[in-house]
Every structure is written in C-alpha cells, then in structure tokens.
Amino acid sequence: MNLGSPLNSRRILGETGNMAPRTLFEKVWDLHVVAAPEGQSALLYIDLHLVHEVTSPQAFDGLRANGRRLRQPLRTVATVDHNIPTTPRGLPITDPIAAKQIEALQNNCREFGVPLFDVDSAEQGIVHVIGPELGITLPGMTIVCGDSHTSTHGAFGSLAFGIGTSEVEHVLATQCLPQKKPKTMQIHVSGKLAEGVTAKDLALGIIGRIGTDGATGYVVEYAGDAVRELSMEGRMTLCNMSIEAGARAGLIAPDETTFAYVNGRRFAPRGKNWEAAVAYWQMLAGDPGAQFDRVIEIDAAALAPFVTWGTNPGMVVAVDSRVPELTSFAQEADRRAAEQALAYMGLDPGTPIEAIAVDRVFIGSCTNSRIEDLRAAARVAKGQHVNPKVRAMVVPGSQAVKRAAEQEGLHRIFLDAGFEWRESGCSMCLGMNPDILQPGERCASTSNRNFEGRQGRGGRTHLVSPMMAAAAAIAGHFTDIRNWRFQ
Amino acid sequence: MQSFRKHTGVVVPLDKVNVDTDQIIPKQFLKRIERTGFGEFLFYDWRFSGDGKKVGDFVLDAPRYAKASILVAGKNFGCGSSREHAVWALTDFGFRVVIASSFADIFANNSLKNGLLTVRLNEEQVAEITRHSKEIENYQLTVDLEILRVEDGQGFAATFAMDEFSRHSLLNGLDDIELTLQQEAEIAAYEAKHPVRAEMKAIAVIV
Ligand code: SF4
Numbered sequence: 001m002n003l004g005s006p007l008n009s010r011r012i013l014g015e016t017g018n019m020a021p022r023t024l025f026e027k028v029w030d031l032h033v034v035a036a037p038e039g040q041s042a043l044l045y046i047d048l049h050l051v052h053e054v055t056s057p058q059a060f061d062g063l064r065a066n067g068r069r070l071r072q073p074l075r076t077v078a079t080v081d082h083n084i085p086t087t088p089r090g091l092p093i094t095d096p097i098a099a100k101q102i103e104a105l106q107n108n109c110r111e112f113g114v115p116l117f118d119v120d121s122a123e124q125g126i127v128h129v130i131g132p133e134l135g136i137t138l139p140g141m142t143i144v145c146g147d148s149h150t151s152t153h154g155a156f157g158s159l160a161f162g163i164g165t166s167e168v169e170h171v172l173a174t175q176c177l178p179q180k181k182p183k184t185m186q187i188h189v190s191g192k193l194a195e196g197v198t199a200k201d202l203a204l205g206i207i208g209r210i211g212t213d214g215a216t217g218y219v220v221e222y223a224g225d226a227v228r229e230l231s232m233e234g235r236m237t238l239c240n241m242s243i244e245a246g247a248r249a250g251l252i253a254p255d256e257t258t259f260a261y262v263n264g265r266r267f268a269p270r271g272k273n274w275e276a277a278v279a280y281w282q283m284l285a286g287d288p289g290a291q292f293d294r295v296i297e298i299d300a301a302a303l304a305p306f307v308t309w310g311t312n313p314g315m316v317v318a319v320d321s322r323v324p325e326l327t328s329f330a331q332e333a334d335r336r337a338a339e340q341a342l343a344y345m346g347l348d349p350g351t352p353i354e355a356i357a358v359d360r361v362f363i364g365s366c367t368n369s370r371i372e373d374l375r376a377a378a379r380v381a382k383g384q385h386v387n388p389k390v391r392a393m394v395v396p397g398s399q400a401v402k403r404a405a406e407q408e409g410l411h412r413i414f415l416d417a418g419f420e421w422r423e424s425g426c427s428m429c430l431g432m433n434p435d436i437l438q439p440g441e442r443c444a445s446t447s448n449r450n451f452e453g454r455q456g457r458g459g460r461t462h463l464v465s466p467m468m469a470a471a472a473a474i475a476g477h478f479t480d481i482r483n484w485r486f487q
Numbered sequence: 488m489q490s491f492r493k494h495t496g497v498v499v500p501l502d503k504v505n506v507d508t509d510q511i512i513p514k515q516f517l518k519r520i521e522r523t524g525f526g527e528f529l530f531y532d533w534r535f536s537g538d539g540k541k542v543g544d545f546v547l548d549a550p551r552y553a554k555a556s557i558l559v560a561g562k563n564f565g566c567g568s569s570r571e572h573a574v575w576a577l578t579d580f581g582f583r584v585v586i587a588s589s590f591a592d593i594f595a596n597n598s599l600k601n602g603l604l605t606v607r608l609n610e611e612q613v614a615e616i617t618r619h620s621k622e623i624e625n626y627q628l629t630v631d632l633e634i635l636r637v638e639d640g641q642g643f644a645a646t647f648a649m650d651e652f653s654r655h656s657l658l659n660g661l662d663d664i665e666l667t668l669q670q671e672a673e674i675a676a677y678e679a680k681h682p683v684r685a686e687m688k689a690i691a692v693i694v
Contacts, residue, residue, distance in 0.1 A: 035673040040652050043670055045677050055570065057520035068664070074683045074691060083518065097518040104520045115693040136687075148569040148593060164571035164597035165522075174667045176674055180650060182592075212505055213563040213589060246566060248592050267686045312505050312566075333504045333561055340503075430568075432514045439537060451509040451567060453532045 021287035023184055024253050025219045028159045032142045041178040047141040049171045050127045051078035053105040055146030059169035060108040070112040072175045078109050079117040081126045082432050086395050086422035125398020125424045128152040128366040133400050135265025139254035139281040149366050151242040155235035157254035157284050182219045182248045183293040189224040191300040196482040199234035200465035203241035204306040208316040216246030226300035232261040233372035240367045244313040253285035305481050307353050308450045308463040310341035319480045323351045345460050353478050360443040361392035361473035363466050365429035368446035369397030371404050373466040378410040380470035383487035386418035387476030393420040395427040431456045444472035489602025490660025494583045495629040496556030498620040504561030511573035526579030559586040559616045565594025574601045584630050588613050612645045
C-alpha cells in the first residue's frame, strides 16, 4: 500500500482510459510490479511483511550467513503467537525448545531492527488478528507472512498470501518477491445468509462444494450481496479459509464497512492522509465487465451451519444431515480417503451429525477469535452451562480482543458457564503449545484445519462456527444452532 | 538454491490424496531453529506410535524402498500449512523428486527453493507409476529436467511441464535473492515513489 504518495497510485489507477477492465486483484498486482525482467517472473513489491517465531529463524540465519541486511524495517512487523502458552503471561514457558524459538525471534528482531509485539506486549496476538486491529493492514496492499492464513488480510482488498521460509528471507533482504501471475476466480454469493449461518459456514460451504484444491492456482475475489453484508470480522473469516480451498489468496473489494473498521486504528492514516487514502481505496474495486478465468455462483440462502466429519475441510456436511455413506463417492481415491478419514475420526457412515458427542471445545484461532466471534459464542453461552463431560476453552485472538471482551463482560458469561478464559495465541489451532487434544478426543473447533493430528496426535477435529462450537459445549454434542433457545 | 538436472532413483508409492504438510512434518518438530535434521521426523505420525516406536508397516519403512529418492503420491500433495520444514524433511530424508497429479502452490514454491523437483503428471500416469512401484521390485525412474521427461527404461515415458524461468533456475541452482538484487535500480526507484507512510514510523519504537 503506497500511502506515502497516493497520487502516484491514483494516477496508475486512473489511467484506465484505453485499458481493458481489470479486477480488484489485477489492479493491486499492477500497482506493485517493480520490474518484469525478460524471461523471468514479475517482481512484486511487498508493502508489509508479518513475521512470527516458527517460520523465521532459518530466514534470519540466511541473512546473517550471506551478510545481508533487512531492507525495510518499517515494513516488517513481528509477533509471537504459535508457540506461546495461553496460561497467564507471568508464568515461564516450560517447553525449552519453544522458549528457544521465541528467544531466537527476540534476538533476531533486536539485531535486525524489526518491530516486535513481544510476549508481554499489550498488543501481542495472532499475527492475522493484530495486523488489522492495529491498522497496519490496509486496503490495496501486498502482504506476505510465513503462514498460509495470511489470506485473512485479503478481507481489506489486499493481495495477501502465505510464503515459505526461503521466501521470508527473500522479502527480508529485498522487500520484493518474484511471482507468477495466478489465475483469477470470482466466487459470487448472492442472497442472504439465514440466521445462525455465519461467514465460517459460508467458507465451509464453498470448500465443500469446490474441494480443498478447487482454487489451487487461483486468486479468489469474493463478491455478491451476502459478502457485502458481512462485517470485517466475517470477511476476515471468509478470506482466512481461502487457502483451505487451495487459493493463493482471497480478496474482497474495500467499501464503507472497510473504511469504518480501519478509521482511527493505531497505525491507520490520519487527517489529510486519511482522505487521500480513502480516495485511493475507492478506486480499487474491480471495473464493471472485468473478466475472471472462472466464476462460481453460490446461493447464500441454501447454506446451513456446517460441521466437518473428516480429515480435511472439504469433508463437510450440514449439521442437520448425516456422515456420508461411502457409496456416495464417485471416485475410488475419494472413497478410500473418506474411509481412512472415518476410521481416523472414529465415525460410522450414516451417523446423524447431531448424534456426535464431543469431549473438547475450542473457540479461537485466526479464523474465529475476534470480538464479534466471541460475542456470537457468548450469546449462545449466556445463562447456560458447559456439559460436565466437556472441557471448553475460549482463546481470544489478541490481547486487545481480550481486553475488549472483558470490558463488555463476555469473559464473565464464559466463566460462569464453565468455559476456560485464556491468554491470546494460536493455542489449540495447531497444538504447538501446551494446548492439545489427547489421542481419541473429539473436539468442536472454530479453527481452520481438521487434518489428522493437527490439534494433537490422534485428536479428532470438527470445524464449526463459534456459535455452533458454544452450542456443542453446552449440549455435549453437535446441535443445530438454528433451533437454539437463547437466554 | 540447490540445482537439479537429472536424477535416477527408486520410486516409493504413497498412495494417498491431499497429503497435507501437517502429515509430512507434524508441528511438534517445527520448533527447531535450523534447516537440517528434519528427515527423521518425516511422516512421523504415520511411521511412529505415540511412544516413539516404529509402526513398521508404513511404506517408507519397507526394506525394498529403503533407497527410494522419488516419491509418487495422489493429487493436491503438500496442501495446508506453508511450513517449508515439510520440504526440508523430504530432502533431508533423501528425496529429490515428488511426482503427483497436482501440488499445493506454496509447497511447490518451497520445493523449488530447495532443489526438490515437483513433477506434475496426469492421473493415469501417476496411477501407472504407483502400480509399477508396488509390483516391480526396485522400480526406478529417470527424471530429466533438461528435456522435461520421466522414463523407466521399461516402456513408460512421460513429459511434464514447468515454467521456463523455474526450470532455468533449478538447472543452474541460481540464488534467487541475488537475482532480485540485480534489479536494485528498479526497486530503489519504486521505493522512492512509494515511501513508507508517516504513521508507520511510530512503530519503530517497538523493537
Ligand atoms: S491460529 Fe492457527 S492457522 Fe492461524 S496463524 Fe495460528 S496456527 Fe496458523
């Protein structure tokens, strides 16, 4: 994002006179091409590089080994999220290897001058939660991070994608990345989501329809009334899950909802800069008539609250249906995958989803740990009690989310209902920290991946929305939130 | 970057679709801060029981595949987490090539940076290689990046595609950071037009 000189960007965007209509993605791409050397991929400028402890140590080592410096410290922002325990912050980190990795990040940030929202920072949180909430993530940027869910930031109309550690090193050293231009896909969601059907359900519904590789090689733009209606939190949830359909990135054109969210945030543009920024952002939306390589139409009204039954996010059905029969898979490889998944999940074909009991509930992760997610879960939990057989935890995405929730009294609702209320971090989304499932434990989780062992070896993960997770905690099994009696 | 020209090796079939990087290298091994030593943890949860004992029946541990350096798997290989550790585990274990009908984008990028060749063939060809590698003891393939061709010397041959720049980089083991730095004039010109915005300067104090 080039707010230093929006006029430059405006000129580029304004020069559409004899250009073919472009999509949002194409505009953001064009604005960031530094060079297109003959016979090579285009070199893209990266406006913002987010860094965390797990995928960066080898990249900093690479810089040191080659005597390279960090090119743009003010376009690089680090935090600690994956490894960090979610127990009270004063306690020591008992896992020595995790502690070493966190220490490596602290040392690297000091050595190379990277701003770090450290363990004890009031702004610490999951990297994809704090970028937007601090006003660091803005519309029209290119954003990368050594984490696949970087797609989250696409909710602001930025081109945001996950990269590997070698590419992290590349961006640290050059602030650029050579990129092949992906194909474009529009997912157009018309109509209105029903009460109880959330952005998470929309995401799961899309992945269920197109598969976990349905968007591989594409950048997705989400459009349509149902997408426009979503809050920024909902848009982040939707874009976050783009990678689970294989997409390189997922974007939503910035609009008044976006501007209202960004305005006033700590590092957001102010005063005259704000005016200029909004004028620029307003030009980012795709031109009428812009062409996509592929268009998918979704009817929002046909979607239900979803629950995954297998070991990837595409293995998903509506809560009021059943675990699929093996005979329903046309392809032999898919049938075998389903069979293996059901064996791992300890489920029989034909079981009604609502008959599946859970042992654990996790409300958190970069998909669903923002204030609105916690409000939705609290609405369900209010005046209720977690089933005695269930252990349920709520993990806010950041310290700021935690503070906001506590100001609203949401933590009281959760604690009174028997949920654990913890410190911010990735927590049980990937179980790299002490929050893990035990073998065979079944979990209703608001995270994004139900891969084998993701939340702990032998753990069985069912992906759901925050409301559905809270309802499962109370009922002790999955239950259709559309029939919930709110207190 | 490590170069790749031509490689002949034993093929091991991992007859699964959607193999995600959480399976290739489970998260408990991501805390290492080095690039090396990940091989022994490759496919850990499939190869070892909870108490760290070898399960024994996982295909990679079968004696006939002990020398395998080419992995053939189902579609969408490497999906999920961006962890480059997945590629480091494969190369550290001894793999030079992975063949599948499709790969997740980030995994394919990461492979390229580490000299691990990802070869896309169609589903029938993948099925054929899978079958041969199960039926024929010591089944080998030769993968030649110069002519973009895979063959077993026993009648199976296939060509594959790769964008010209990636192929060139791999063949020559080019350091792509160095390549980018050759565009210094363009990068500097871009940065002059697009300076860091004023509000971000306040972040400098948070070091
Ligand atoms: S919450 Fe989960 S998916 Fe998100 S960044 Fe953390 S580990 Fe990755």
